[in-house]
Structure formats: C-alpha cells, structure tokens
Amino acid sequence: MKGGLGRLAVGGTFFTNARQDHAVSETAPSHSTMLSGRAPASTGIVTNALGVLDSTTSLLASGHVPGASPRRFQGSTLYDWLLAHDPGTRVLSVSRKDRGAILPLGRAWGNVFWYWDGRFTTSTFYGAELPEWVGAWNARRGPARLAGKSWDTLLDTAAYAEADAMSYENNGVDVAFPHRIPVDSGLAIKQVVSTPWIDSLTMDLALEGVRQVGLGGRNGIDLLVLSLSATDAIGHAFGPDSRELHDQVLRLDHWLGWFIDSLSVLVPPGATVFVLTSDHGVQPFPERTGVGGRLGLASLARTTGRALEQRFHVPLNFDFDSGLLTADVKALRARGLDVDSLADALARETGRHPGIAQVFTPSSLARAPVTDEQARLWRRTIPPAQGWLVAASAGPGWLWADTPGSTTHGSTHPLDTGVPIIFYGAGMKARRISRRVTSEDIGPTLAALAGVRPTEPVTGRVLTEIAPRRP
Numbered sequence: 529m530k531g532g533l534g535r536l537a538v539g540g541t542f543f544t545n546a547r548q549d550h551a552v553s554e555t556a557p558s559h560s561t562m563l564s565g566r567a568p569a570s571t572g573i574v575t576n577a578l579g580v581l582d583s584t585t586s587l588l589a590s591g592h593v594p595g596a597s598p599r600r601f602q603g604s605t606l607y608d609w610l611l612a613h614d615p616g617t618r619v620l621s622v623s624r625k626d627r628g629a630i631l632p633l634g635r636a637w638g639n640v641f642w643y644w645d646g647r648f649t650t651s652t653f654y655g656a657e658l659p660e661w662v663g664a665w666n667a668r669r670g671p672a673r674l675a676g677k678s679w680d681t682l683l684d685t686a687a688y689a690e691a692d693a694m695s696y697e698n699n700g701v702d703v704a705f706p707h708r709i710p711v712d713s714g715l716a717i718k719q720v721v722s723t724p725w726i727d728s729l730t731m732d733l734a735l736e737g738v739r740q741v742g743l744g745g746r747n748g749i750d751l752l753v754l755s756l757s758a759t760d761a762i763g764h765a766f767g768p769d770s771r772e773l774h775d776q777v778l779r780l781d782h783w784l785g786w787f788i789d790s791l792s793v794l795v796p797p798g799a800t801v802f803v804l805t806s807d808h809g810v811q812p813f814p815e816r817t818g819v820g821g822r823l824g825l826a827s828l829a830r831t832t833g834r835a836l837e838q839r840f841h842v843p844l845n846f847d848f849d850s851g852l853l854t855a856d857v858k859a860l861r862a863r864g865l866d867v868d869s870l871a872d873a874l875a876r877e878t879g880r881h882p883g884i885a886q887v888f889t890p891s892s893l894a895r896a897p898v899t900d901e902q903a904r905l906w907r908r909t910i911p912p913a914q915g916w917l918v919a920a921s922a923g924p925g926w927l928w929a930d931t932p933g934s935t936t937h938g939s940t941h942p943l944d945t946g947v948p949i950i951f952y953g954a955g956m957k958a959r960r961i962s963r964r965v966t967s968e969d970i971g972p973t974l975a976a977l978a979g980v981r982p983t984e985p986v987t988g989r990v991l992t993e994i995a996p997r998r999p
C-alpha cells in the first residue's frame with residue numbers, strides 16, 4: 529500500500545499492541561475513550577444504545593428525525609483542555625456516524641457534522657442552522673450522484689487471495705462483485721454508507737471544512753477529528769477475510785493519501801500531527817471458521833422486561849447490548865423487588881447458553897479478584913450510576929448477534945478490542961513499538977505534545993516515545 533495507510537504504517541510511530549481496554553467494543557464507548565484519556569466507566573458512554581441518541585434534540589433540516597447529543601458524556605476531552613489553554617482553539621469533527629463525530633469532543637459545542645440520508649447535518653444541540661458551506665456541499669448532491677455506480681475491485685481479481693461470493697455474507701444477497709448502487713437516488717443515498725465511497729465523501733466534507741473553518745490557519749493548535757465508517761459497514765456485511773474488505777482497505781489507503789496530500793496544501797505538513805486509531809476490530813464469520821456461533825440474548829432481556837413491566841406498570845428500560853443487560857434497577861428496587869435474586873437468576877439463565885465464558889452480576893463483579901481479566905474489563909466499562917443486572921463475556925468465535933447473515937464486534941476478544949495506534953507527521957519517527965498501550969493514551973499524549981494538561985484525572989498515560997512527560 530502506497531497511499532495514506534501505507535505512509536502512516538511505514539513512516540509513523542506504530543504501536544502494534546494497542547487496544548480499546550474495556551468490555552463493550554462498540555462505536556460509541558470506544559470513541560469516548562480516544563481523546564478523553566478515560567474508560568467508558570468514567571465517560572459514561574456504556575453501549576451504542578446508551579450512546580448519543582437524544583430525543584430532546586432533532587436533526588437539522590430533516591423534519592422530525594430524533595437528533596443526537598453528548599448529553600450522557602461525562603467529563604472533559606482534549607478539546608476542552610486545549611480551549612482552557614487557548615480560547616481561540618478551532619475544532620471540526622466529521623463522521624458518517626453521529627457517535628463517531630460527537631464523542632471524541634465530549635460535551636463541547638463545535639463544528640460537529642455527520643451523514644444522514646444523502647447529506648451531512650448536525651443536531652439542534654449544536655445549533656439552529658447548518659453553516660452555509662455545509663449546505664453548499666449538500667446542494668451538490670454528491671451521494672445521490674453515485675446512483676447506479678458499480679463497485680468493482682480496484683485491482684485485477686488475480687490480486688485478491690480471498691474468495692468472493694460466500695453464501696453467508698451480506699444476508700445471502702449481492703455477495704459477489706460488482707456491487708451496484710441502486711439507480712434510484714433515494715435508495716442510493718442509503719446504500720452508499722455500505723460502500724467505500726462514504727469514506728471519500730466524509731473526507732471531502734472534512735477538507736472543505738478545514739478550508740471554511742480556517743483550521744490550522746492561525747498561530748495556535750487546532751483539532752480535526754475524522755471518523756471513517758465504511759470499513760465497519762463492509763466488515764459487518766462481508767467479514768474481515770472477504771475480498772470486499774480487502775478492496776475497501778485498498779480504496780481507503782488511496783483516499784487517505786489524497787486527503788493527506790490535499791491537507792498539506794492548506795496546512796504546512798511540518799506543522800501537522802496525524803493520529804490513526806480505531807474504535808474496534810471485527811470477528812470472522814463463524815460459518816467460515818467453524819468456531820463459535822451467535823449468542824442471541826436480547827430475547828431474555830425483552831421477555832424479562834415485559835413480564836416485570838406488566839407486573840409493575842412502569843417502563844423499566846430492559847436492554848441487552850454486547851453482553852451487558854441493563855435496566856432501571858432503581859425503579860425495580862423502589863417496588864420492593866429483590867434485585868440481587870433477579871440478577872442471579874438471569875446470570876444462571878445466561879450461563880446456560882453455549883459460548884458464554886464468564887458471567888457477572890453487580891455483586892459477583894464487586895467480589896471478583898483483581899487478577900480476573902474479564903472482571904477488570906467490565907469494571908472499566910460500567911459507570912457506578914449505571915443500572916445493570918448481568919455482564920457476560922463470550923468465548924472465542926462467539927458473536928453478540930441474534931441473527932445470521934452478518935458478523936460483528938462488541939466482545940472482549942482481542943480480535944474486537946485490538947486496534948492500531950499510529951502517530952505520523954511533524955516530529956514523528958518511523959518505528960514500531962510492541963509494548964501494550966490503550967486508546968486512552970492518545971488524548972493525554974496529544975495534550976503533552978501541545979503543551980497542555982488534562983483538566984481532570986485521566987487513566988491514559990503519556991506515550992513517552994511521542995511526547996516527553998512534563999516534570
């Protein structure tokens with residue numbers, strides 16, 4: 529690879545043994561760790577479902593679509609620390625996903641945009657009107673103009689070792705190249721999020737934003753956050769061993785090279801530091817490996833929740849996400865229910881499923897020894913105020929999914945929690961470092977590079993290969 533990914537991997541300081549050091553390896557909790565220096569138990573972002581969706585806000589210019597905000601996020605991030613030092617700090621965050629755009633900046637207001645149905649938008653949390661330049665970008669109808677386009681392999685098919693057309697992929701439909709984006713533009717703007725082009729669109733908007741916001745155009749440090757989601761969507765649909773994901777990474781490499789080159793025209797490359805990381809990995813299809821399978825425990829949460837709601841006539845918010853069964857435990861206690869017994873019973877039921885490696889209840893997690901790695905990961909995930917009943921870790925190859933046809937991430941397995949961390953650009957040496965580090969180290973390290981300090985205690989550590997620790 530000779531594009532952006534290749535340049536970062538070869539020319540940057542590459543931490544090859546990095547991870548998201550918590551149990552729910554999903555987009556929202558993992559994005560909350562990247563620039564906060566803290567684990568989800570501290571940021572308050574536990575799962576995607578308990579992430580950024582906020583019905584008290586709405587999306588701009590889209591009728592009644594519920595919006596998103598950092599309402600559940602607690603504490604500060606790198607942007608707040610930079611602002612405390614220099615109130616003129618400029619920021620721009622762009623992603624296909626609301627949670628990918630919002631959470632790296634925590635609770636801060638700013639230029640935060642994500643993709644929705646053919647355009648980039650934001651929610652009423654961030655403002656009453658879209659900036660003119662975002663409106664102008666949307667008016668060009670870039671996503672809709674991809675209608676009818678065909679996604680074929682970038683290289684000759686002989687360059688791909690992976691087999692194409694596996695029947696377990698993509699819900700069993702459209703499993704082989706070429707993949708056609710629908711001719712109908714209304715369908716195309718939805719379908720485009722599952723193709724490599726959503727990344728190029730996201731980068732294009734970000735680059736326009738750098739120009740319009742004037743990022744890097746003053747005597748001070750500014751912050752750009754770019755969250756690219758095509759690899760996630762294609763990973764879910766086709767898996768990490770597919771020809772589709774191989775092709776996506778080639779195209780991402782190409783576009784990222786274009787992005788770095790284009791940015792260097794606007795901001796001097798000698799004054800830019802890039803950090804590349806990820807929110808999670810993805811598991812191979814169990815149908816491919818013959819190991820593991822799918823764990824559908826959402827129905828246990830649903831049936832239990834429904835039965836108790838019928839008994840007590842109040843909403844109890846039972847939910848199950850990537851091993852964690854959450855509920856309004858306070859409401860249950862207030863109605864005299866023995867919550868410990870309920871948690872024990874649900875844990876026993878959960879433990880009966882094949883593929884469950886370990887199960888905790890609030891009381892058994894509190895008692896688990898410090899040497900218990902799964903207990904450690906769950907403690908770093910669940911905030912003290914979060915009501916929950918069961919936290920389960922899956923065995924190798926087991927996915928938190930109710931139905932076949934796709935694969936996923938979200939577990940404590942290293943295939944899900946392992947991520948790259950690469951620092952590249954001004955002052956960064958080409959080297960590989962194999963000691964264990966975490967995504968929580970990125971925020972404090974960038975702060976040290978910028979000469980500022982976190983304004984609250986953080987668990988992430990300054991990576992001394994990148995920035996010397998201040999005395």
Ligand SMILES: [Zn+2]
Pocket residue numbers: 555760761764937
């Ligand atoms: Zn995903």
